[in-house]
Amino acid sequence: MQPRGGKAGRHFKRACRRFLHHHSAPPLSSSVGTVMSPALVSALQLRSVEAEATTRLRLAAAVSVVAELILPTVEAIFFSHPDWLAIEIQSIWFALTLALWTATWHPRFGRFWKPTVLLFAAGLILSAGVLSVKGASLAPFMFLLVLLPAGGTILPWEPEWQAGMSCLCVVFGLSFSSQFDWRNHLVISGLSAMVASILGAHLVTVALTRQRRSINNYLQALTHSEEKFRKIFETSSLLIAIHTLPDGRLVDVNPAWERTFGYSREEVLGKVPGDFGLTPDPVGFVQWSSKLKIGDAGAERIPVVLRARYGNPVHCVYSWATIELNGRDCVFIEGQDITARIEAEEALRLNRAVLVNQERLKTVGELASGIAHDLNNSLNALRLRVELLCSDPVLISRHNDSLQLISRIVRDAASTIGRVQDFARRGDDRQIANLDLNAIIRQSVEIAKSTLEERNSLLGRSIRVELNLPGLPLTAGEPAELRQVFLNLLLNAQDAMPAGGTIRITATVQNRTIVVTVEDEGHGIPEANLGRIFDPFFSTKGENGTGLGLSIAAAAMTRIGGTIRAANRAAGGAVFTLEFPIAFARSLHEPQDDSSNIEPRRVMVVEDDPDNLQALSALLESRGHAVMRTRSSVEALEELTHSRVDVVLCDLGMRELNGWELARQVKSLNEPPRFFLLTGWAAEIRADDPRRDSVDGVLTKPIDPKILDDLMAAKKPEKSQGAEPTEKRPLLNGSHWHAR
Numbered sequence: 186m187q188p189r190g191g192k193a194g195r196h197f198k199r200a201c202r203r204f205l206h207h208h209s210a211p212p213l214s215s216s217v218g219t220v221m222s223p224a225l226v227s228a229l230q231l232r233s234v235e236a237e238a239t240t241r242l243r244l245a246a247a248v249s250v251v252a253e254l255i256l257p258t259v260e261a262i263f264f265s266h267p268d269w270l271a272i273e274i275q276s277i278w279f280a281l282t283l284a285l286w287t288a289t290w291h292p293r294f295g296r297f298w299k300p301t302v303l304l305f306a307a308g309l310i311l312s313a314g315v316l317s318v319k320g321a322s323l324a325p326f327m328f329l330l331v332l333l334p335a336g337g338t339i340l341p342w343e344p345e346w347q348a349g350m351s352c353l354c355v356v357f358g359l360s361f362s363s364q365f366d367w368r369n370h371l372v373i374s375g376l377s378a379m380v381a382s383i384l385g386a387h388l389v390t391v392a393l394t395r396q397r398r399s400i401n402n403y404l405q406a407l408t409h410s411e412e413k414f415r416k417i418f419e420t421s422s423l424l425i426a427i428h429t430l431p432d433g434r435l436v437d438v439n440p441a442w443e444r445t446f447g448y449s450r451e452e453v454l455g456k457v458p459g460d461f462g463l464t465p466d467p468v469g470f471v472q473w474s475s476k477l478k479i480g481d482a483g484a485e486r487i488p489v490v491l492r493a494r495y496g497n498p499v500h501c502v503y504s505w506a507t508i509e510l511n512g513r514d515c516v517f518i519e520g521q522d523i524t525a526r527i528e529a530e531e532a533l534r535l536n537r538a539v540l541v542n543q544e545r546l547k548t549v550g551e552l553a554s555g556i557a558h559d560l561n562n563s564l565n566a567l568r569l570r571v572e573l574l575c576s577d578p579v580l581i582s583r584h585n586d587s588l589q590l591i592s593r594i595v596r597d598a599a600s601t602i603g604r605v606q607d608f609a610r611r612g613d614d615r616q617i618a619n620l621d622l623n624a625i626i627r628q629s630v631e632i633a634k635s636t637l638e639e640r641n642s643l644l645g646r647s648i649r650v651e652l653n654l655p656g657l658p659l660t661a662g663e664p665a666e667l668r669q670v671f672l673n674l675l676l677n678a679q680d681a682m683p684a685g686g687t688i689r690i691t692a693t694v695q696n697r698t699i700v701v702t703v704e705d706e707g708h709g710i711p712e713a714n715l716g717r718i719f720d721p722f723f724s725t726k727g728e729n730g731t732g733l734g735l736s737i738a739a740a741a742m743t744r745i746g747g748t749i750r751a752a753n754r755a756a757g758g759a760v761f762t763l764e765f766p767i768a769f770a771r772s773l774h775e776p777q778d779d780s781s782n783i784e785p786r787r788v789m790v791v792e793d794d795p796d797n798l799q800a801l802s803a804l805l806e807s808r809g810h811a812v813m814r815t816r817s818s819v820e821a822l823e824e825l826t827h828s829r830v831d832v833v834l835c836d837l838g839m840r841e842l843n844g845w846e847l848a849r850q851v852k853s854l855n856e857p858p859r860f861f862l863l864t865g866w867a868a869e870i871r872a873d874d875p876r877r878d879s880v881d882g883v884l885t886k887p888i889d890p891k892i893l894d895d896l897m898a899a900k901k902p903e904k905s906q907g908a909e910p911t912e913k914r915p916l917l918n919g920s921h922w923h924a925r
Contacts, residue, residue: 211419234296234342235295238295238340238341239294239295242289250282250286253275253281254274254703256271260272263615268322270316270320270321274321281305281312285301286306299342302337302350303353307353310357312897323365323375324371326375327371327379330358330378331375333354334386335382335386338386338393343390344390344391349385351386353794354382358614374573403597422441422504423437423519423541424442424501424519425517426439426442427510427516427517427518428474428515428518430513430515433457434455435455435477436458436515437450438450456576457603464492465491467638478672479512482504483505484502484504487502488500488523499524500523500524502520502521502523504519505517506889508709516546560598560865561599561865561885561886562797562865563796564599565797565886565887566797567595568595568890569804569888571591573804575592616666619660620659620667621657621659622667625664626701629671629675631769639884647685648685648688650675651688652690654691658694658699658767658768660699661745661746661768662741662745663741669741670738670742674761677734677735678759681707682705682707686705687704688704688705689705691704697765697767698767700763700765700886701762701763703763704763706761707760710751715752718735719749742764745765747765747766749761763893784898785811786897787829787831788805788832788897789813789830789833789901790802790815790857791817791821791835791839791847792834792838792863797863808893810897818841818843818844819841821835827910830858831858831859832858832896835860835861837866838866839862845862845876848862848879848880849862860881861883862880862884863884863886863888867886867925882896
């Protein structure tokens with residue numbers, strides 16, 4: 186998980202150093218364990234001048250009070266003739282110093298400490314000068330003239346106030362010295378020392394004031410900078426973490442990091458990411474951090490997946506730079522949570538896949554529909570020719586079995602074409618019949634037996650099928666289609682058990698529904714795929730699967746009013762649950778053999794395919810009907826205007842006028858014949874298509890000859906007596922017909 190450096194890393198490194206230089210505080214104590222804290226702010230703030238002056242004056246006054254008690258005590262105890270003027274001076278100084286010390290405790294002392302100090306100094310000088318004039322020793326007076334300017338430098342005041350102190354010394358020094366003997370070497374030495382003290386004190390005060398102001402400005406700027414960094418650190422939407430080097434332990438994290446990963450700052454300080462499952466590669470992170478040194482920087486633009494507190498993934502890109510905090514090497518990591526972007530991109534990818542699949546389905550549907558139409562046309566001609574052969578007694582006596590076999594093959598081929606059309610989603614009309622589900626399941630197992638047993642025995646594995654099928658009521662469905670559903674589930678179960686196992690099929694009746702379960706002992710279905718396995722083109726078999734089997738099965742179950750669900754067994758393997766509706770009565774009319782009621786009809790056959798035209802005309806003529814043949818819809822319309830015809834059988838896809846257009850014009854005649862469309866596109870025409878009002882019915886190719894016989898046997902309906910409604914007699918791929 187080691188991030189890469191390069192140009193981006195160097196840019197980030199410089200930016201990070203500028204950021205830390207302008208927005209951070211000095212190195213922090215490692216015992217605090219934090220980068221920026223409220224305690225740090227207060228520690229760095231410069232004490233106010235008033236508070237500092239008060240503290241210094243209080244300390245100086247306390248020391249002076251003690252010192253001013255020493256001389257009077259020594260004079261009184263150890264000298265037989267004490268210097269009472271000296272004792273008086275010390276007593277006055279003691280009183281003034283005690284008053285100053287007391288004043289420092291006043292809450293408002295900081296407001297007037299400067300004039301108070303000048304008054305205090307004036308009192309000291311004045312008392313010493315007056316008593317010196319009266320005969321006291323000049324030493325205390327001269328001591329004050331030299332000490333006060335130098336002592337003023339300990340106070341945090343400006344040069345102007347220091348000059349005031351110097352002026353007091355000069356004025357009182359010269360005034361009282363004029364009363365002394367100028368030839369006194371003590372006076373001359375004292376005044377000289379005073380001048381030197383004043384000059385030196387002034388220079389020191391100027392320098393200290395300049396330094397104090399510089400420090401104060403620096404600390405104020407530093408405090409503001411720290412506050413700015415703290416706000417950026419705490420309000421940034423980026424995920425910021427600082428780790429120590431080389432062990433990679435966390436020093437600090439910002440609130441955005443806490444919100445994203447669900448851990449509080451207190452929980453993670455002093456720990457490495459692997460301690461709380463943040464990184465999927467704890468060892469790699471420690472190894473990476475142990476190799477870093479000051480001056481390194483880099484950026485990782487390939488998202489890494491981290492784990493938050495409750496296991497949810499967090500996708501991050503991040504930059505990093507090494508820094509020094511309080512003498513310790515650290516790495517500053519700045520990450521960006523792009524989970525929402527990754528999820529949006531994944532959703533977009535899935536949506537695109539769905540759109541691609543839909544486009545593929547559309548393309549396949551168009552192709553399948555066209556192929557189905559062409560095959561239906563060919564099968565129609567073949568089926569009609571076979572029917573003609575079956576009407577020959579000589580051929581029947583010699584080739585009955587072969588003819589019946591060919592007829593069944595044609596019917597099965599028509600059923601297969603119907604399933605292709607269903608796959609293409611081009612229509613929902615299928616041959617629905619009441620059937621025995623037990624028989625369908627057993628037939629499916631029998632069909633798959635050779636694959637499940639013989640082929641797997643060659644591969645050295647054993648797959649058994651266990652059936653638990655009690656007596657079940659009838660359900661509605663198309664037999665070939667349902668056999669395909671169960672066959673697909675059996676083969677999928679085989680593929681899911683590479684080591685062999687048992688496939689169990691059970692059936693029960695629950696809440697007026699037949700419930701069938703198909704279970705295997707394979708590896709099961711990944712949870713992420715359970716909601717997608719019925720999507721078209723979705724497959725877990727890679728190149729070995731088309732992704733269409735379960736999609737077709739789901740569509741088949743939906744058409745008959747049933748459902749299919751997938752889940753995983755607790756003991757391992759997958760289970761598919763199918764629910765079938767119970768059929769309580771036969772809803773379909775079987776074709777009736779009304780050949781004995783057939784009356785000769787005048788029939789016009791309009792068909793542009795010569796094979797279908799000849800085959801259909803020959804079959805009708807063999808039934809005793811008079812047939813008019815034409816390959817042009819325009820010629821058919823012209824002929825119908827002056828010829829009487831009972832029934833018109835017209836192909837839908839004619840060149841000049843298609844079947845719908847011809848039907849509308851034929852129905853406008855005075856005595857229009859019954860009009861039926863023939864088409865291999867029947868599955869494409871919806872039952873509620875308004876164009877059906879212009880025809881008496883739609884017949885799908887290949888045509889069932891028995892349906893033709895039904896049509897010829899039926900009397901021409903009155904306008905108020907339509908044939909059986911479409912919704913009661915559905916189109917059944919060559920077995921029934923749509924009536925208006």
